[in-house]
Amino acid sequence: xxPITVLVSVDSNSILLGAKEFVTYLRNLVANYNMDSLxxxxxxxSLGSYNGVTxxxxxxxxxxxxxxxxxxxxxxxEHLLKGRQVWDLTIDKSSIKPAEKFELKEIRIVTRxxxxxxxxxxxxxxxxxxxxxxxxxxxxxxxxxxKEVKDSGLKGRGGAGFPTGLKWELTAKVQADQKYxxxxxxxxxxxxxxxxxxxxxxxxxxxxxMTIAGYAVGASKGYIYIRGEYYNSVENLRKAIKDAxxxxxxxxxxxxxxxxxxxxxxxxxxxxxxxxxTALLESIEGKSGKPRxxxxxxxxxxxxxxxxxINNVETFANVPQIILNGASWFKSIGTPNSAGTKVFCLAGDxxxxxMVELPMGVTVREVLYGFGGGxxxxxxxxxxxxxxxxxxFIGPDKLDTPLDYDSMRKYGVSLGSGVILAIDSSHCxxxxxxxxxxxFRHESCGKCTPCREGTRLACEIxxxxxxxxxxxxxxxxxxxxxxxxxxASFCGLGQSINVPLLSLINNFxxxxxxxxxxxxxxxxxxxxxxxxxKAFIK
Amino acid sequence: MDRLEIKKIVEELRxxxxxxxxxxxxxxxRVQDHYQSHYxxxxxxxxxxEELNVSPSKVYxxxxxxxxxxTKPRGKYIIRVCTSLPCHVPGGREIVEFLKKxxxxxxxDTTKDGLFTLEETSCLGLCGVSPVIMINDDYYxxxxxxxxxxxxxxxxGGEAR
Numbered sequence: 001x002x003p004i005t006v007l008v009s010v011d012s013n014s015i016l017l018g019a020k021e022f023v024t025y026l027r028n029l030v031a032n033y034n035m036d037s038l039x040x041x042x043x044x045x046s047l048g049s050y051n052g053v054t055x056x057x058x059x060x061x062x063x064x065x066x067x068x069x070x071x072x073x074x075x076x077x078e079h080l081l082k083g084r085q086v087w088d089l090t091i092d093k094s095s096i097k098p099a100e101k102f103e104l105k106e107i108r109i110v111t112r113x114x115x116x117x118x119x120x121x122x123x124x125x126x127x128x129x130x131x132x133x134x135x136x137x138x139x140x141x142x143x144x145x146x147k148e149v150k151d152s153g154l155k156g157r158g159g160a161g162f163p164t165g166l167k168w169e170l171t172a173k174v175q176a177d178q179k180y181x182x183x184x185x186x187x188x189x190x191x192x193x194x195x196x197x198x199x200x201x202x203x204x205x206x207x208x209x210m211t212i213a214g215y216a217v218g219a220s221k222g223y224i225y226i227r228g229e230y231y232n233s234v235e236n237l238r239k240a241i242k243d244a245x246x247x248x249x250x251x252x253x254x255x256x257x258x259x260x261x262x263x264x265x266x267x268x269x270x271x272x273x274x275x276x277x278t279a280l281l282e283s284i285e286g287k288s289g290k291p292r293x294x295x296x297x298x299x300x301x302x303x304x305x306x307x308x309x310i311n312n313v314e315t316f317a318n319v320p321q322i323i324l325n326g327a328s329w330f331k332s333i334g335t336p337n338s339a340g341t342k343v344f345c346l347a348g349d350x351x352x353x354x355m356v357e358l359p360m361g362v363t364v365r366e367v368l369y370g371f372g373g374g375x376x377x378x379x380x381x382x383x384x385x386x387x388x389x390x391x392x393f394i395g396p397d398k399l400d401t402p403l404d405y406d407s408m409r410k411y412g413v414s415l416g417s418g419v420i421l422a423i424d425s426s427h428c429x430x431x432x433x434x435x436x437x438x439x440f441r442h443e444s445c446g447k448c449t450p451c452r453e454g455t456r457l458a459c460e461i462x463x464x465x466x467x468x469x470x471x472x473x474x475x476x477x478x479x480x481x482x483x484x485x486x487x488a489s490f491c492g493l494g495q496s497i498n499v500p501l502l503s504l505i506n507n508f509x510x511x512x513x514x515x516x517x518x519x520x521x522x523x524x525x526x527x528x529x530x531x532x533x534k535a536f537i538k
Numbered sequence: 539m540d541r542l543e544i545k546k547i548v549e550e551l552r553x554x555x556x557x558x559x560x561x562x563x564x565x566x567x568r569v570q571d572h573y574q575s576h577y578x579x580x581x582x583x584x585x586x587x588e589e590l591n592v593s594p595s596k597v598y599x600x601x602x603x604x605x606x607x608x609t610k611p612r613g614k615y616i617i618r619v620c621t622s623l624p625c626h627v628p629g630g631r632e633i634v635e636f637l638k639k640x641x642x643x644x645x646x647d648t649t650k651d652g653l654f655t656l657e658e659t660s661c662l663g664l665c666g667v668s669p670v671i672m673i674n675d676d677y678y679x680x681x682x683x684x685x686x687x688x689x690x691x692x693x694x695g696g697e698a699r
């Protein structure tokens with residue numbers, strides 16, 4: 001170890017700000033000044049802030065925000081070489097860590113290693129108790145592993161919230177010559193980027209958890225199904241899987257237990273619907289990703305017709321810590337019915353975007369103001385979308401709703417995949433509705449008529465509304481379509497379009513009415529199309 | 539691309555195969571990567587079908603279902619614009635309008651010079667730096683209309699040289 005360590009954020013968000021070039025430049029400078037034996041430059045994932053590339057110098061514990069190569073040079077020549085802190089690049093630690101006044105109780109279970117280790121180095125994962133849970137689990141009976149997960153109260157973090165332990169138990173009970181473990185990494189819910197950062201920042205936690213799941217349910221093969229566009233995640237996971245094989249955490253006779261498990265990565269090819277578990281299984285089987293009729297559910301009849309455990313990335317990433325620290329530790333975090341933490345992704349018109357892991361039951365306001373620092377540009381908050389595009393739109397009056405698995409039932413505010421999307425007062429509710437429906441129209445797979453036609457009709461009406469050409473009958477018809485499509489659709493995609501659409505209409509009914517009755521848009525975004533010149537003049 | 543090359547890739551991918559049938563989409567990604575115009579010609583699709591011993595109609599179904607695959611040539615640069623709400627809200631709407639005007643194409647179309655294909659994509663999971671676009675394998679974030687214009691001009695300039 002060298003006396004000085006420099007950590008540089010190189011998550012995919014930082015890469016876009018030039019992080020990779022900065023790292024190369026930093027390494028070159030360090031070499032030029034012959035400081036190789038003194039300074040180690042490490043690439044880590046998100047340190048938290050996105051206004052520039054965040055750099056941390058240890059042991060001084062100083063944080064810098066870098067925007068150019070000149071900034072890098074300053075840090076090397078001043079701080080590293082002469083020991084003088086570069087004050088104009090220094091950022092206050094509190095701007096990275098959540099603001100004090102909200103006392104955000106950040107608890108890092110899933111994100112515990114993100115930003116602290118080099119994700120491409122398996123030794124660093126092991127040094128932070130990595131694969132200890134696997135070794136512990138392999139000494140337990142499979143039923144005991146399942147009981148631990150069941151007792152922890154862990155529920156699916158992809159949005160549906162199905163109890164994970166129960167899913168494992170169902171799969172374990174079915175007799176079959178072959179079973180599978182699948183990780184749903186087809187993250188596509190707009191606003192969600194937690195799975196990407198987990199896979200980029202701590203890929204081994206997913207691999208370890210899947211191997212534990214395999215042991216618990218009696219599966220010997222596993223797939224991680226990732227979006228085709230997630231190049232960095234694919235790269236880090238591939239490397240991690242290769243290393244895990246080399247260290248004997250994957251493959252035959254893992255840690256001398258007699259248990260064997262093979263794991264591989266499969267890529268999606270641009271279809272949101274593949275996030276639906278049975279469509280995802282179809283896709284792994286090399287077919288177009290259209291959902292299957294349920295039941296039978298995957299624990300009974302899943303991949304290639306065999307019993308299959310399928311969980312989200314974040315769900316899996318919880319498992320090693322549960323095995324290590326026990327179910328009661330996990331249950332002590334969060335709310336009685338929703339144990340543990342949730343990784344929230346904050347996006348839209350806020351001062352600070354990014355992800356933060358907080359105990360279940362935290363309020364929308366705490367995330368938005370405590371972590372996000374409020375609305376950007378001092379504008380007024382108009383609405384917040386929670387839970388992803390299939391989630392709910394809420395007005396500022398509902399900001400104090402606690403987010404957990406009960407919040408939808410109790411308050412009509414969806415937790416979903418943990419998205420908090422802030423939308424300021426410069427936006428029009430009808431335009432937001434149109435954008436939302438266009439997404440569903442585009443991603444509808446076309447298998448069932450209600451979803452294919454319902455989303456198309458909804459878009460047509462909303463388009464008419466944004467052109468200020470719709471009537472009040474159109475608005476009633478739109479509400480009817482929303483409910484009908486949700487009732488009659490085949491899978492979760494079509495079944496969920498009523499939630500965002502009706503929550504928008506109900507919360508902003510006056511705005512919708514203004515569009516249809518007074519032909520007016522309150523923010524002047526929607527306009528009548530300019531009349532085309534007549535082709536024939538009489 | 540010829541049959542020999544396909545055979546070679548198939549052989550390579552079989553190493554990662556856990557169950558017969560699980561490498562089709564993976565293989566199509568690899569095959570398409572060979573073509574500068576980002577598509578899979580029909581006769582190549584048929585060869586893939588033969589090599590994996592599946593029907594050509596199945597390969598065709600997969601090729602036409604997933605938006606990352608194409609059966610007709612696309613531009614040298616595929617511009618994928620995120621149109622989801624987290625990009626739409628902080629200025630994405632203006633970027634979509636600008637790109638359509640600048641390139642004089644609609645979503646799904648290729649410019650006359652064969653350089654750019656404009657496609658819409660759903661959330662790319664980079665909402666921390668939205669609005670975001672992807673050009674081939676590269677991401678661009680924190681975009682404004684001016685930034686997009688300079689990116690496009692740079693690519694065009696690189697071609698002219």
